[in-house]
Amino acid sequence: MTYSGNNSGFINYIYDRYRDLTIRDICLVFEGRITHQVMKALTGLMEEQMEEMKEKRTLRRVYHVMVESLQNINRHAETFENDGYPYPGRGVVLVTRDEGHYRITTGNIIETSNVEEISLFLGRLNNMDPAGLDELYMRQMRDGVISAKGGAGLGFIDVRRKTAHPLDYDFIQVDKDTSFFIFTATISRQESWKH
Numbered sequence: 001m002t003y004s005g006n007n008s009g010f011i012n013y014i015y016d017r018y019r020d021l022t023i024r025d026i027c028l029v030f031e032g033r034i035t036h037q038v039m040k041a042l043t044g045l046m047e048e049q050m051e052e053m054k055e056k057r058t059l060r061r062v063y064h065v066m067v068e069s070l071q072n073i074n075r076h077a078e079t080f081e082n083d084g085y086p087y088p089g090r091g092v093v094l095v096t097r098d099e100g101h102y103r104i105t106t107g108n109i110i111e112t113s114n115v116e117e118i119s120l121f122l123g124r125l126n127n128m129d130p131a132g133l134d135e136l137y138m139r140q141m142r143d144g145v146i147s148a149k150g151g152a153g154l155g156f157i158d159v160r161r162k163t164a165h166p167l168d169y170d171f172i173q174v175d176k177d178t179s180f181f182i183f184t185a186t187i188s189r190q191e192s193w194k195h
């Protein structure tokens with residue numbers, strides 16, 4: 001097969017991205033609409049990549065956190081428009097690894113009016129110990145206020161319970177009504193966390 005020479009800028013762009021992915025040891029990257037079928041496919045791909053892992057407990061944690069993070073996008077990503085075209089439930093997923101950790105990063109559009117509430121809630125989770133997280137989880141299961149989209153913060157609580165690291169998060173304002181929410185959960189490859 002020969003290359004015609006057309007689109008050389010795009011070819012270089014693709015190669016540069018490929019090189020960046022391999023240097024940073026990125027296991028998985030996806031951008032698009034997160035449906036149940038997409039969740040199943042992405043978690044299946046991660047399982048295949050992690051089959052060689054001897055630490056099955058870590059594998060289960062990565063799988064669980066990935067499912068919770070994808071479900072968060074599926075349930076809570078706001079529809080945004082670009083050039084008059086609506087994009088419902090879209091997001092980005094990035095899974096990276098190094099010698100000691102897996103990191104699962106997701107990003108999606110949310111309403112800017114929700115930024116402060118989410119930030120305060122995640123900050124609160126980061127300051128809790130395992131016993132406090134267990135108590136909060138049980139209380140939310142029993143008494144939690146369910147949002148219009150069906151959540152009571154259980155996914156975030158459970159992700160925090162399954163990791164030994166603080167949750168990392170940030171918000172980038174897109175316009176006056178919407179912000180891009182970036183969320184990262186870190187899982188140690190040699191896990192000592194009790195959950």
